[in-house]
Amino acid sequence: MASMDAISRNLMLDSLKEYAKRRIPYDLIRELDEKNEFPAEILKEMYQHDTLGLHLLMVPAEYGGVSGGTFDIYRVCEQLARIDLGIATGVFATFLGTDPLNVGGTEEQKEKWLKRIAGENLLVAYGATEADAGSDLVNLRTRAEHVVKNGKIVGYNVTGNKQWISNGGVADLYTILALAPGGPSWFLVERNMEGFSPNKHEDKHGIRLSNTAGLSLDNVYVPAENLIGMEEGKGLLQAQAVFGYTRVMVAAFGLGAGEEALEQAIRYSQQRIQGGGPLSEKQGYTHKLIVPNYVRMEGARSYIEYTSQRLDSGEHGLQTEGAIAKYGASEWGNKAADDAIQALGGYGYTKDFPVEKIKRDIKICCIYEGTSEVLEMTIYRGRWQEHLKSRGRYYLDMADRLDQVHATEPKAGAHAAALGLRALAAVLEECRVQKLTRHQHVTFKLGKLICAAETAAIFSTAAAAPKYSETVRFDREGWQAMARVFAREAALNTALEGLALVLGAAEQAGNLADAVNIEAVQAEQKGLIADMDLVAAKLKQTFKAK
């Protein structure tokens, strides 16, 4: 679905912010977090059509929704994460649970179930994970057996156990992945079906406002018309078809929670006087705890937007892009939240300040919807194929495009980003020649390097563009300085870590140091401190002390 116009989207975001301000103050969130309690009333209220109708974003207009596109959903997910990642997860579970229907449902199924989800404000849960089937769904144990009447399949008896299901204990409707005789398939299971029961609510490290529970299905009879798509064996394809898009949502969670933690630290740093001045004036503080983190989050934002816009323009899949968006946003967000605690010192370590909770919450972004390690592998696999198919040109061509960007706008870090991409191409080629991808560690580490180098390319391209996205809260000078800081770091890490990776695995090093152009990458670091000074000043200006 294409995204809506910016004005409508921002009006919806304003309504969400205002609702949260009035109904979900931090004191309430803190209390619910302590009690490990799911705020059922708030979720239901957020779904009410005349309050917000949040779940309607995922439902096409013809079934009673508002037809949100990926960009809209990214923005709402980011805002939800700024409010509370547990509540965000409860909403996300409905989005995710609705996805198999959106992707694979027949017209009749959409007509019936999407209209019910929209009209009756149903909380939905997505039931895929099992004890032996997490990132790898091949070992699925839940079975769906045919129930035959008069020679015709009239339904299925579904038996098995699911675990760590968001909204598991509270949903009205579940999309359950089970192994049918024809292969893995999605089934619509209602809470009141006989033999279906949710287990206890998990006592989690973070996102404690999100209900997470196992599900027991004991010979649950599911009518044949509840098989999504009315065809067995399509389940894994239907699940994979939306990974690009669902991972953008979790990426938005990492971005929202990570930036929120940093913004609280930036505001605090202007009031906290130490050593004769506010912390916000001290490089030892800003250039370690704030600037590099904020810059990485803005890099993640550009990649999320780049992927969202491609999905909204009708491209399908984009699994590698979704993985890059999520991996970067969640890993960098997690680090940002950790540093935000450090930035608030003793206050940050107490529950009086939200950064402590954000840090506990955001860790989930590195785990659910594909762990960071699975994503490293996904990113590597996707781009390794591109490297081979293009005979090593994939990143060299991308670097050439960045050269053109640099020629028109030299201040956006495109030169550094191009250096990073060329270093990456050299590292990948050396891995191919020396067959180093037989080491799993090498492949996963390549996934990490690819994420940063590609994000740098996208960030610099966005920062060089004549017009910025509605989400950019900085002036051109500030955002371009951020893109330069990001691109320098990505180029340096790609060259140095790539070199170290090859040296650690290879029989001989060859002349990789020359191939990654280490000298040019080092020379590109000139001006870094001045740029960080500028970014620190812009952050202070934008996120003023309250």
Add this chain to the structure above:
Amino acid sequence: MNIVVCVKQVPDSTEVKINPETGHLIRAGVPSIINPYDHYALQAALELKAKHNFKVTLVSMGPPQAKSVVQMGMALGADEGILLSDMAFAGSDTWSTSYALAKAIKKIGKVDMILAGMQAIDGDTAQTGPGVAQQLGIPQITFCEQVEVDGRRVIARKQIDGGYEVLEARPPVLLTMIMTKDYTPRYPSFLAVSASLKKPFHVWSAADVGAEAHFLGLKGSPTQVSRIYPPPQREKAAMFSGSGQEGAGKILEIMRSEHFVE
């Protein structure tokens, strides 16, 4: 009855700071919002609409992005939206703005009541609403905290020092509204925002409303802003607790030590 509500998009003043060197507002990253007083005026109009089935039309003047406040009002229930947007309007002071808004209201046709916020939080002049009434030559009631309609009578409760007055007017009349809990603003649901796109929305230029160029913009404005600056910060006052006599004693002590009295 036909009600027109005048709304303005303003920077969220809680986020705005002034650059002390240039005297300019630092607007980077500052979100725009509906002027809070206008939001209350809009809510008052919507409540009258709910009670009497009146038609509510929104009028705003601003750059194209000011459509946002008009669309928000339509999402909340207004029937129609008009945005006066034209480079000719840029830099208009309160007099020029009142002139342009009055021209637009005349073009709308039969209007019985005009509601506006008491003032906008970016300029704080409280002149534009009354200016529109003057331009139209209709009565006005300012600082209203409540408005009712009884037949063809408009009854307004106007806030005054230490109390309120109840005033009555025959339409057409203009009222400026203050912020009271009777009209706590609402925010639209996702569905309402989506549905608002189907409501009639028009962008009118200076020519569309028949406004004469020499009364518009910076050149047409009788008021020129020479400088904006933050008020100098006052030193923190010393507070004394205790009885009046004790307090007076302490003040006298300070006055003596500073040689104000011997």
